[in-house]
Amino acid sequence: MSKIQLKQWDSAEHLKTEEDMAKYLDACLQEAGSDAAFLAKALGNIARAKGMSQLSRDTGLGRESLYKALSGEGNPSFATILKVTNALGIRLHAQAA
Numbered sequence: 001m002s003k004i005q006l007k008q009w010d011s012a013e014h015l016k017t018e019e020d021m022a023k024y025l026d027a028c029l030q031e032a033g034s035d036a037a038f039l040a041k042a043l044g045n046i047a048r049a050k051g052m053s054q055l056s057r058d059t060g061l062g063r064e065s066l067y068k069a070l071s072g073e074g075n076p077s078f079a080t081i082l083k084v085t086n087a088l089g090i091r092l093h094a095q096a097a
Helices: 018-032 036-050 052-059 063-069 078-088
Strands: none
Touching: 018 036, 036 052, 036 063, 036 078, 052 063, 052 078
16 A cells, blocks of 8 residues: 655645735635634735745835734735735725625
């Protein structure tokens, strides 16, 4: 019997287009409820898919700071979230619940 090789799932590997990234974030927004860390981690996955170094240059924030803030364990300010979403080319929309 052969051994099964398992690989840890990484969402960032599957976010190829801006449409993929927008749909992924939309799904995460719907799933997260009030879990801010879940949303920060989702933005981190999108940021890694786009390239954290470029995001750092576009936002003016350090790479290490971005990794920490968007890890799901950080607590990014709303200003940081806005800088990141703008740099990623993602718009946040409001909708009545």
